Amino acid sequence: MEIFWFIPLHGDGKYLGTSEGARAVDYDYIRQIAQAADRLGYRGVLVPTGKACEDAWIAASSLISATRRLKFLVAVRPGLMSPSVAARMASTFDRLSGGRLLVNVVTGGDPHELAGDGIFLPHGERYEQTDEFMTIWRKLLQGERVSYQGKHLRTEESELLFPPIQRPHPPVYFGGSSPAAHRIAADHVDVYLTWGEPPEEVAKKIADVRALAEAKGRTVRFGIRLHVIVRETEEEAWAAANRLIRYVDEETIAEAQRIFARYDSVGQKRMADLHKGDKSSLIIAPNLWAGIGLVRGGAGTALVGDPESVAARMKEYRELGIETFVLSGYPHLEEAYRAAELLFPLLPLKPQEEQDRSAPIEAAGEMIAYNKRPGKRTVMGDGGTAYELHRQARV
Numbered sequence: 001m002e003i004f005w006f007i008p009l010h011g012d013g014k015y016l017g018t019s020e021g022a023r024a025v026d027y028d029y030i031r032q033i034a035q036a037a038d039r040l041g042y043r044g045v046l047v048p049t050g051k052a053c054e055d056a057w058i059a060a061s062s063l064i065s066a067t068r069r070l071k072f073l074v075a076v077r078p079g080l081m082s083p084s085v086a087a088r089m090a091s092t093f094d095r096l097s098g099g100r101l102l103v104n105v106v107t108g109g110d111p112h113e114l115a116g117d118g119i120f121l122p123h124g125e126r127y128e129q130t131d132e133f134m135t136i137w138r139k140l141l142q143g144e145r146v147s148y149q150g151k152h153l154r155t156e157e158s159e160l161l162f163p164p165i166q167r168p169h170p171p172v173y174f175g176g177s178s179p180a181a182h183r184i185a186a187d188h189v190d191v192y193l194t195w196g197e198p199p200e201e202v203a204k205k206i207a208d209v210r211a212l213a214e215a216k217g218r219t220v221r222f223g224i225r226l227h228v229i230v231r232e233t234e235e236e237a238w239a240a241a242n243r244l245i246r247y248v249d250e251e252t253i254a255e256a257q258r259i260f261a262r263y264d265s266v267g268q269k270r271m272a273d274l275h276k277g278d279k280s281s282l283i284i285a286p287n288l289w290a291g292i293g294l295v296r297g298g299a300g301t302a303l304v305g306d307p308e309s310v311a312a313r314m315k316e317y318r319e320l321g322i323e324t325f326v327l328s329g330y331p332h333l334e335e336a337y338r339a340a341e342l343l344f345p346l347l348p349l350k351p352q353e354e355q356d357r358s359a360p361i362e363a364a365g366e367m368i369a370y371n372k373r374p375g376k377r378t379v380m381g382d383g384g385t386a387y388e389l390h391r392q393a394r395v
Contacts, residue, residue: 109265186212223324
């Protein structure tokens with residue numbers, strides 16, 4: 001198992017649905033969280049994306065030099081980025097971080113937000129665009145020169161001059177609950193992520209994606225995105241869960257659910273169906289609580305309990321095939337420590353390795369005419385090098 005943490009670029013605090021107990025999320029604060037995650041042994045951090053967030057790439061880039069081993073799961077956005085620009089961003093980040101980039105492919109699920117960013121494609125066509133995007137993006141990072149004509153995207157003689165450290169490309173993560181999303185996962189991704197649904201529902205997703213991937217001759221690994229509320233006793237954990245939503249009233253729930261209802265994301269609809277906006281029926285499986293999803297989009301469930309109970313639930317997901325657990329908690333700094341101190345000793349974790357910052361980056365010189373990698377020293381027409389001719393001219 002490997003455990004990731006979360007950088008709360010959309011805000012943080014002690015409670016949901018209120019400014020009471022809120023915390024300013026500035027650079028110093030996200031650096032504290034990243035450094036805590038790095039020191040505690042989390043393998044990486046998810047850096048969220050979207051209208052409600054600070055920019056993920058700028059935030060993640062600012063944390064490279066503040067951390068040593070931590071990996072950064074950062075989103076590329078088909079439709080918002082061209083595949084060639086996204087490839088250059090990924091390669092640059094991977095090179096400058098010493099091979100610490102993980103790529104999260106986010107198609108998007110809120111038509112209203114997408115329209116604000118200039119994307120008007122319906123759900124199915126967005127996934128067609130994602131498929132074309134990933135086809136081009138992966139080929140570029142693998143060193144190919146790409147000319148491509150698709151329904152949504154077109155490139156001519158596109159190439160990436162500076163390759164990434166991780167080959168053939170930084171690992172690709174992706175989540176989505178629709179049949180179209182499962183097909184994308186089977187064709188393109190290394191790790192399929194699901195939100196924290198009950199184990200029997202997660203098992204169905206894993207089985208479907210695995211079968212689709214095997215039919216293509218591919219292997220996909222699996223991860224899950226969950227919040228965690230772990231305390232020394234069950235009573236303390238459930239009291240903490242109830243405190244987290246103490247200011248969430250019916251009006252706030254109704255407004256949040258009205259916004260979520262406009263989404264065409266199948267995963268978001270599944271999250272909403274777990275609680276149906278009802279505060280009285282939030283325990284949806286042993287130690288699995290849907291209270292966060294009353295007002296938070298995306299991942300809306302938390303594992304709640306004492307260390308032994310939460311670790312047991314995580315091991316159940318592991319038995320289904322889940323390897324990567326992307327966790328978070330409120331506030332994110334304190335809960336990073338609490339989760340690591342209480343859970344890590346009970347889990348079979350992959351050992352944390354030092355990043356190989358000595359990975360070779362070829363000294364190529366400046367690009368010729370911004371388009372061509374220079375070769376070895378050129379011999380001038382009369383047999384002298386350019387430097388020799390310069391020296392002779394001075395004499």
